[in-house]
Amino acid sequence: MAGTTVVDDGVVETAFRRAAESTGVADRMPWDDALAHVRATMGQSKIDVFTHLAGGDRAAAERATAAFEAAYAEIVAEQGVSEIPGAAEAIQDLKDAGLTVVLTTGFAPVTRDALIEGLGWRDLVDLALSPIDAGRGRPAPDLVLTAAIRSQVSSMSAVAVAGDTVSDVESGRRAGAGFVAGVLTGAHDLRTLTGAGADAVLADVTGLRGALAERGLLALARTA
Structure with missing residues (x-):
């Protein structure tokens, strides 16, 4: 988050x-x-x-x-707490495209939920997970795998992961996600995220839907 x-x-x-x-x-x-x-x-x-x-x-x-x-x-x-500019709209766009949006974090549930409440995202986000909900935190694959199970996807190839850290990228790779993107709005830079194995590095999360569409993955995720 x-x-x-x-x-x-x-x-x-x-x-x-x-x-x-x-x-x-x-x-x-x-x-x-x-x-x-x-x-x-x-x-x-x-x-x-x-x-x-x-x-x-x-x-x-x-x-x-x-x-x-x-x-x-x-x-x-x-x-106070603020969203990355355009994040809420990006989440809604993904949902409108038929995708389930899950937020994962290294925070405890109480902090995670306070952030979601502060942003007014309670009805926007389909699911939010902390390490305690999944078993192990990143870079283990547990959060991504739990998100996939809870979202009832039929294949990990239909799962996309986006995050600003090496741990996000490594977690997505270890889970076998079909697409793993880094974003440049947080902790790690282009070289670091690419070196960790990101399929793409985006300026921010607002580029995720476009990146999925360009690779033909939006339709795949929608039908999973």
């Missing part, structure tokens, strides 16, 4: 920093190293990221994750 359909503007990094400072979860390493790991693993389950920062201490990671979710909620309450 953040960086793909929701404007981030550094909010995730700020929340990570606040959580690290309040819990000491990353004290074992220089903050620059911790931040580099956070940036490299954008899109992954937050508990997994904090477990690494905590040197494998799961209890410390759980405390830090709770602090992160609280910090993120505070920042959103202070600053």
